[in-house]
Amino acid sequence: MMMKALVLVDACRFEVRDVPKPQIGPHEVVVEVKACGICGSDVHGMDGSTGRRKPPIVMGHEASGVVTEAGSAVQRWRPGDRVTFDSTVYCGDCHFCRRGDVNLCDNRQVLGVSCDEFKRDGAFAEYVAVPERIVVGLPDGVSFEQAAMVEPVSIAVHAAARLPVQLNDTAVVVGAGMIGLLVIQALKARGCGFVIAVDTKPDRLDLARQLGADKCFSPTDCDVVAEVMKRTGCRGADLAVEAVGFAPTVQTAVKVVRKGGSIGLVGNLSPSVELPLQVVVTRELSLYGSCASRGEYPACLDLIAGGLIEVDPLVSGFASLEDAPDWFARLHGGKENLMKVVVRP
Numbered sequence: 523m524m525m526k527a528l529v530l531v532d533a534c535r536f537e538v539r540d541v542p543k544p545q546i547g548p549h550e551v552v553v554e555v556k557a558c559g560i561c562g563s564d565v566h567g568m569d570g571s572t573g574r575r576k577p578p579i580v581m582g583h584e585a586s587g588v589v590t591e592a593g594s595a596v597q598r599w600r601p602g603d604r605v606t607f608d609s610t611v612y613c614g615d616c617h618f619c620r621r622g623d624v625n626l627c628d629n630r631q632v633l634g635v636s637c638d639e640f641k642r643d644g645a646f647a648e649y650v651a652v653p654e655r656i657v658v659g660l661p662d663g664v665s666f667e668q669a670a671m672v673e674p675v676s677i678a679v680h681a682a683a684r685l686p687v688q689l690n691d692t693a694v695v696v697g698a699g700m701i702g703l704l705v706i707q708a709l710k711a712r713g714c715g716f717v718i719a720v721d722t723k724p725d726r727l728d729l730a731r732q733l734g735a736d737k738c739f740s741p742t743d744c745d746v747v748a749e750v751m752k753r754t755g756c757r758g759a760d761l762a763v764e765a766v767g768f769a770p771t772v773q774t775a776v777k778v779v780r781k782g783g784s785i786g787l788v789g790n791l792s793p794s795v796e797l798p799l800q801v802v803v804t805r806e807l808s809l810y811g812s813c814a815s816r817g818e819y820p821a822c823l824d825l826i827a828g829g830l831i832e833v834d835p836l837v838s839g840f841a842s843l844e845d846a847p848d849w850f851a852r853l854h855g856g857k858e859n860l861m862k863v864v865v866r867p
């Protein structure tokens with residue numbers, strides 16, 4: 523049996539090809555893909571710069587669909603079930619998986635990634651095979667397109683969950699891209715009373731406002747640290763989340779929090795940045811790295827279903843497999859202010 527798949531055949535070059543439909547083992551299921559989001563890591567990776575999308579590869583790790591086939595040992599899923607699945611394929615058996623820290627799995631693979639250690643075809647295809655342990659059922663009120671957003675939502679919810687948030691805390695979110703806009707909503711859902719968004723792009727700050735940010739600042743218009751101090755009785759915010767990963771934005775996140783405050787670090791565009799060490803030490807700041815998610819998918823789907831986290835305003839467009847290469851090129855060009863593009867194979 524063959525199926526259509528969007529294959530990255532060379533740097534920045536795609537072909538829609540007929541490839542064999544995936545075969546499954548006893549603990550795997552086949553999912554007919556209904557929606558799969560294009561991730562920033564796909565867009566950055568397709569030109570070969572990250573070494574994580576070595577061609578040929580079928581990318582795509584933010585997907586949802588319907589189970590069409592279940593392996594002989596699978597008990598929980600049947601053909602017809604509406605599902606999504608974790609982008610991380612964890613082993614379930616290593617030291618970290620046994621502690622429940624599945625995002626830190628020693629044998630972690632990511633769907634739609636090919637690097638030196640592994641290659642695993644993803645969901646820009648009619649069908650994808652995944653282990654049953656990473657599959658999560660969809661609540662009735664969540665569409666396939668919304669479910670394709672659960673992976674970025676889970677990254678934001680996990681980052682918020684890492685922080686010691688207290689009811690009515692003030693938080694600053696540095697970077698109002700996809701993850702930052704979801705972090706704003708996750709922090710609100712977690713009980714923050716006042717959330718400040720920081721970005722240089724006015725249209726992103728408009729979106730941040732629409733999605734619940736109480737105040738927005740652009741470092742091109744004002745002194746962000748001074749403005750935050752003004753609004754917090756000169757103490758600083760209780761929390762900050764950095765969702766970019768550059769030295770200046772990390773430094774902003776460190777400088778806007780109060781003594782004893784906490785900083786969530788999600789952005790990681792730069793492999794290393796200069797840290798104001800004495801500020802961190804003498805003000806007793808806590809830094810929380812946050813990677814992917816662990817077990818937050820069901821909660822995220824409920825938050826989407828209940829409207830506590832809105833994803834629809836973050837979708838810029840829909841594409842077929844055939845149209846997808848054009849969208850990849852537009853996203854890679856970076857000239858338009860596009861957020862998420864969802865492919866419907």
Ligand SMILES: [Zn+2]
Binds near residue numbers: 562583
């Ligand atoms: Zn992603």
Ligand SMILES: [Zn+2]
Binds near residue numbers: 616617619626
């Ligand atoms: Zn593991």
